[in-house]
Amino acid sequence: MQGKRTLLIMSLPIALALVIPLLALVQQPGAISLPEGDGAELVSTSCVGCHSLERTLSRGRSAEGWEQTVNGMVSRGAQILSADAEIIIAYLAEHFGVDFVPPREQRIMVWVDRQGKMEPLPAPPQHYYLPRLSPDTQQIAVEVHREKPDIWIYDIPTGEMRQLTHEGTNRFPLWSPDGQRVLFSSDRHQEASKGRRVFFNDHDVYWKSADGSGKAERLTYGELNHGPQRWTPNGKTLSFYEIHPETGRDIWMLPLQGERKPWLFLKTPVLEGGIAFSADGNWMAHTSEETGRREIVVRAFPKAQPMHQVSVNGGIEVVWPHQSKELFYRFGNKRMAVEITTTPTLTVGTPRVLFEGNYVNSPGSRASWDATPDGQRFLLLKKVE
Ligand code: HEC
Numbered sequence: 001m002q003g004k005r006t007l008l009i010m011s012l013p014i015a016l017a018l019v020i021p022l023l024a025l026v027q028q029p030g031a032i033s034l035p036e037g038d039g040a041e042l043v044s045t046s047c048v049g050c051h052s053l054e055r056t057l058s059r060g061r062s063a064e065g066w067e068q069t070v071n072g073m074v075s076r077g078a079q080i081l082s083a084d085a086e087i088i089i090a091y092l093a094e095h096f097g098v099d100f101v102p103p104r105e106q107r108i109m110v111w112v113d114r115q116g117k118m119e120p121l122p123a124p125p126q127h128y129y130l131p132r133l134s135p136d137t138q139q140i141a142v143e144v145h146r147e148k149p150d151i152w153i154y155d156i157p158t159g160e161m162r163q164l165t166h167e168g169t170n171r172f173p174l175w176s177p178d179g180q181r182v183l184f185s186s187d188r189h190q191e192a193s194k195g196r197r198v199f200f201n202d203h204d205v206y207w208k209s210a211d212g213s214g215k216a217e218r219l220t221y222g223e224l225n226h227g228p229q230r231w232t233p234n235g236k237t238l239s240f241y242e243i244h245p246e247t248g249r250d251i252w253m254l255p256l257q258g259e260r261k262p263w264l265f266l267k268t269p270v271l272e273g274g275i276a277f278s279a280d281g282n283w284m285a286h287t288s289e290e291t292g293r294r295e296i297v298v299r300a301f302p303k304a305q306p307m308h309q310v311s312v313n314g315g316i317e318v319v320w321p322h323q324s325k326e327l328f329y330r331f332g333n334k335r336m337a338v339e340i341t342t343t344p345t346l347t348v349g350t351p352r353v354l355f356e357g358n359y360v361n362s363p364g365s366r367a368s369w370d371a372t373p374d375g376q377r378f379l380l381l382k383k384v385e
Pocket of ligand 1: 043046047048049050051055056057058069070073076077078079080088
């Protein structure tokens with residue numbers, strides 16, 4: 001027993017040096033597999049009875065952390081001999097140390113037509129999020145989560161995929177109306193001296209040339225978190241969110257001409273997120289929690305009143321293409337279409353189901369799908385089974 005413990009302690013530093021090459025092994029797309037080694041067998045039999053291996057390996061831990069976890073499992077009823085527990089702890093610490101990043105869900109980008117017929121794009125499966133079609137529909141700006149989230153550009157005609165952002169964590173892509181730039185949220189300004197950057201502690205809006213040339217320019221400042229939402233149709237003003245500790249997500253406007261002085265459009269005690277403008281720029285649709293449930297509403301812009309409810313039993317992830325008579329949103333697994341006219345007065349039709357299907361949903365109110373300007377084809381994400 002004593003001899004074994006010494007051996008384990010001595011082998012740990014060597015083991016940690018091996019973590020990096022072994023990580024490559026575990027990070028194959030798809031399900032988690034256990035790298036070979038003393039303990040793999042034990043883990044595969046002792047740590048899967050009550051929950052999945054994915055749960056066991058949901059994040060990396062230090063040797064101490066694993067010791068606590070395994071002891072915790074024993075107190076929850078896992079029957080593990082103490083000698084086996086030591087082997088398990090050493091194995092987990094060796095292969096799933098603090099640097100371990102669990103493999104991400106693999107997704108593909110797909111076109112879906114109005115009948116719900118799906119056609120995959122030939123881009124490689126990755127952990128995609130928030131695909132955004134360029135104004136000319138030839139390119140897609142999308143979040144790709146590898147070691148960290150970054151913005152990538154996928155060129156539809158050539159199938160070429162290139163990384164646009166490198167420094168810091170970069171999320172929530174949005175094309176400029178002329179298609180020349182991509183906006184995103186980044187934590188790159190966080191001082192390295194304050195230790196590891198944490199995106200949700202402090203992020204602001206940046207933009208960068210879509211061809212990757214030049215430096216990114218920061219557009220928003222302040223203590224609170226900011227991210228890009230949509231452009232007014234005249235291309236002059238960017239709407240962005242601010243996450244406020246008391247009022248949740250509020251909607252701000254940033255004129256990109258003159259002094260670039262931001263102004264507040266909407267602040268209520270509840271969430272307002274996931275916005276889209278009408279083609280004439282006189283109305284803004286967004287997700288609101290004012291009724292106690294997330295619904296899509298349309299309100300006058302820039303006056304904010306009057307307001308009309310669009311969805312009926314709940315709605316989220318609004319998309320409002322500018323050459324389409326319809327506004328689209330998600331309700332559960334259904335993609336809904338509503339006819340809306342804005343001239344001479346606002347009329348809101350009855351929502352109907354356009355198509356239904358199991359696609360990747362946005363965890364929040366921001367749309368994680370997009371549509372062609374005519375509202376005939378949709379760009380969605382599909383999990384690779
Ligand atoms: C007898 C059933 C049982 C067995 C066997 C078992 N677990 Fe668990 N495990 C649980 C339960 C119950 C939870 C949920 C507890 C919670 O969420 O607080 C859990 C949760 C976890 C979690 C997530 C919670 C956390 O601490 O982050 C990890 C990691 C984990 N188990 C690791 C292991 C490992 C490693 C083994 C093998 C040594 C193991 N489990 C074997 C019952 C078990």
